[in-house]
Amino acid sequence: MSERWLPQTDHEHAVMRVLTSIRSMSDAMERMHSGMKGDMDMNATDVAALRLLIIREQQGRAVSPHDIARHLRISTASTTKLLDRLEGSGHVRRQPHPTDRRGRVVVLTDESRQAFFRIFGVRLRAMREMALTYDERELELIERFLDDLGRAMDPPA
Structure with a gap:
């Protein structure tokens, strides 16, 4: 187990503030997804599959x-059980893969897509409006940072 990191320099304190902001955003995302679980009567894995x-x-x-x-x-x-549950509740359909005769693909139903955007629409709109306050250079930097952060959090197996 690693020791607790205590920032020493101004740069390290700035890094700590960014990491604290990320934690706050992660908490907000969790609350948003928890709301969807209740609104759509799903568990966390179901919601994660729909987001994908x-x-x-x-x-x-x-x-x-x-x-x-x-x-x-x-x-x-577990995936088969999840898809059986989502298909049974009318959220997804399994259909033949468009190019591989042996394969199957999973698609959202129109009802599920509409429910997703009805529930998340206000939040997505608010996020988009906030992002529009940044210029292109700032957005490119934010995008690069978030992509790099995602890779750091989820290294290859």
Whole structure:
């Protein structure tokens, strides 16, 4: 176990303030996702799977059950149970992969997509409006920082 880090220099104190802000943002994200769990009658893993589907859909990328298992770090058996539950509640459909006859993809239902944006729409709009107050250079720096931070938090296996 590592010792507690105590900043010494002005730069290290600035780093500590950034890390404290990240913790505050993480707490706010957790509260936002907890609200969605209650609003959509889902558990945390269900919500995380829907978020993955929304993001990949916006990127134009298909999602396989294996992608979901890897993203959530759960077994294929757990993924099957999760998809059975989400399909049974009308949130997703499993359908043939568009280019691989043997594969399947998971897609959101229109109802689930609408519920997601109805619940998150106000928050997403507020986040977008806040981001619009920054100029392009600042946004590029923020994007680079967040991408680097994500990689640091989730190193390759």
